[in-house]
Amino acid sequence: MAAVVGIQEHRRPLGYAVQALAVATCYYAAGRLGLLRRLTVEGAVFTPVYPSTGVALACLLVLGLSCWPGIALGAFFLVLSLGTPGPDVVGILVGSSAGPVCAYLMLRRAGFRTDLGRLRDGLCLVFLGALAAMLVSATVDVVTLVCAGKLEAANFWPIWLVWWVGDAMGVLLVTPFLLVLLGARRPPPLSRWKETLALVVCAAVLVPVATRSALSALFLVYPLLIWAALRFRLAGSMPCALFASVMATIAATDGVGAFTGLSHVEVMLKLQLFNGSLALTALLLSAVITEQRNTRLSVEEACQELAEALEHLSAHDHPAGRAPPQEGKARRAEDER
Structure with missing residues (x-):
């Protein structure tokens, strides 16, 4: 038994590492796909639908909170692919991870079901997973970029709005699609x-x-x-x-x-x-x-x-060989005749 437990303990870190790499790969691939089409608002480039947030939330709902390092790792590789990261990369990673994690925690507390079989589940995903939780990621990311001098403070609200909406659209469009795909039997x-x-x-x-x-x-x-x-x-x-x-x-x-x-x-x-x-x-x-x-x-x-x-009750009330009351009365009437 001790040998079996030892093998399992050695396998668990390897399993977590493989899971983190898989989540990071999915996050990075989704982000690169989203960046293929961009719009510019107030000098800032953004994606109208940021699929990485939807992938991150779907991974959390399916795999649990233990996969959050994979989300942070995928966000790091995505930032690295866009240029040389600076000190602001820490804030970007915190914002990219905090939004989906907050969405997962709120949905779990609300009794969310991944099969989306109730209207309540759809409303929770809209208002908690997308609109509320993505406020965290948008705020942290945009504040980080403003503090780093990469965005002007005068353009904070327009850029924050498009960032928030892009993250929310990723949750609304990508997360249900992935949950349905993973739940297909x-x-x-x-x-x-x-x-x-x-x-x-x-x-x-x-x-x-x-x-x-x-x-x-x-x-x-x-x-x-x-x-x-x-x-x-x-x-x-x-x-x-x-x-x-x-x-x-x-x-x-x-x-x-x-x-x-x-x-x-x-x-x-x-x-x-x-x-x-x-x-x-x-x-x-x-x-x-x-x-x-x-x-x-x-x-x-x-x-x-x-x-x-x-x-079943009728079968017990009228056992075999004994006629129901109405049938017994009819038979006695016939016998009297």
């Missing part, structure tokens, strides 16, 4: 593949047209999103929302479609309003539909159990 049945393929084809055709059309047709995405939520719940709505957000971000950074002729601030506002409404619609509508479906299944199961219990 089996592919859809064969009877649903035709509808799944139809949804994929419609999304591949409609979303690029809606985001790049000069008619400002972003609203065309919502019927597709509602269809995905009604028929496939989170497994359909969150990939559609993420795809639409990516296409809208590409259109915004290219200055085409609904974003033609707008200033940088107007592009940022329009894009983030679209991304926010898209994420809220997909997340909350899917959560409501899933909760109603689970309630219906629970009622049906309770009715089935009640029917089986009544059948």
Whole structure:
């Protein structure tokens, strides 16, 4: 037994190291993807959707609080890829780690479930995980950059706002997608593949047209999103929302479609309003539909159990060879005749 315990104790640090490296790699890769498309506000470059925050929160919800060193390590490598880090890198790492950790702690205290099967879970992710917790990361990061002299204090609030919104959009769009992906148990049945393929084809055709059309047709995405939520719940709505957000971000950074002729601030506002409404619609509508479906299944199961219990009681009240009271009276009446 002592040898087995010793082996496990030696394996645990190795397991933590592998886990930290895996989380850091995912964080870094997501950050590099987000940096492919950037916008400039008041001289500061930012990503409209920062997927690393969504990856970090998903890792914390699935692996637990022990994976936070991987988040800090991934943030360090990401900062290192952008240039030579200075003393302000410590504040950046603290802010990048503190936001997702605060989100995890608040969600855990609120009884959050990673299957997002209740409306309560969707609301907690929106207001606690995204809007509230990302205040911490945005504030710490922007204050650090201002104190380091890399940003002007006069531009604090505009830069803080876009930083906060970018982190929040990462949580709203990426975290539910990853939770659904990690929680998938089996592919859809064969009877649903035709509808799944139809949804994929419609999304591949409609979303690029809606985001790049000069008619400002972003609203065309919502019927597709509602269809995905009604028929496939989170497994359909969150990939559609993420795809639409990516296409809208590409259109915004290219200055085409609904974003033609707008200033940088107007592009940022329009894009983030679209991304926010898209994420809220997909997340909350899917959560409501899933909760109603689970309630219906629970009622049906309770009715089935009640029917089986009544059948069992009836079998005990009328054992074999003994007729029920009404049948016994009918037989006596026939015998008297």
